[in-house]
Amino acid sequence: xxxxxxxxxxxxxxxxxxxxxxxxxxxxxxxxxxxxxxxxxxxxxxxxxxxxxxxxxxxxxxxxxxxxxxxxxxxxxxxxxxxxxxxxxxxxxxxxxxxxxxxxxxxxxxxxxxxxxxxxxxxxxxxxxxxxxxxxxxxxxxxxxxxxxxxxxxxxxxxxxxxxxxxxxxxxxxxxxxxxxxxxxxxxxxxxxxxxxxx
Numbered sequence: 001x002x003x004x005x006x007x008x009x010x011x012x013x014x015x016x017x018x019x020x021x022x023x024x025x026x027x028x029x030x031x032x033x034x035x036x037x038x039x040x041x042x043x044x045x046x047x048x049x050x051x052x053x054x055x056x057x058x059x060x061x062x063x064x065x066x067x068x069x070x071x072x073x074x075x076x077x078x079x080x081x082x083x084x085x086x087x088x089x090x091x092x093x094x095x096x097x098x099x100x101x102x103x104x105x106x107x108x109x110x111x112x113x114x115x116x117x118x119x120x121x122x123x124x125x126x127x128x129x130x131x132x133x134x135x136x137x138x139x140x141x142x143x144x145x146x147x148x149x150x151x152x153x154x155x156x157x158x159x160x161x162x163x164x165x166x167x168x169x170x171x172x173x174x175x176x177x178x179x180x181x182x183x184x185x186x187x188x189x190x191x192x193x194x195x196x197x198x199x
Contacts, residue, residue, distance in 0.1 A: 001186040006044035011061040021105040024193040025072045030112030032078030035142040037178035108138040108192035147174040
């Protein structure tokens with residue numbers, strides 16, 4: 001995928017502040033510190049588009065970006081980081097669920113997991129939401145450059161079993177450092193933007 005433009009639009013917490021629902025949207029979700037911003041930046045080849053930070057939980061709003069004026073990337077707040085104030089953590093679940101439930105132009109949710117970590121309760125909850133609202137989603141395992149090939153195969157197997165995924169649900173391996181998995185993920189994104197929402 002040749003990215004000619006990638007631009008930040010706005011940040012919002014409520015539907016009233018979302019930009020107009022015009023372009024098909026791809027949402028990126030996952031726990032804090034799984035490499036979500038790095039993944040987005042790698043896809044669009046822009047180092048600073050999505051803000052990366054050594055402080056997990058920094059993204060506390062829904063961030064909207066346009067790519068090639070053809071579709072939008074949505075960076076959902078990372079969840080599950082204990083050091084974020086309790087009042088803020090309690091907002092994240094409803095904020096994310098409201099977006100998933102109400103955004104008519106949402107075409108795909110990319111759920112990001114760190115290959116080295118077992119899925120959390122929040123990961124399971126998000127998958128439950130996606131299935132309940134009958135939204136298309138796929139799972140990307142990041143930071144694969146930090147494990148060996150044997151560990152990668154074993155971790156994919158364990159995560160697949162933990163999530164009780166259908167054999168038809170692929171686990172895409174991804175590294176922001178090497179770019180591995182980028183082309184596969186782009187193919188899935190392009191496929192989703194030309195299909196109707198739903199399973």
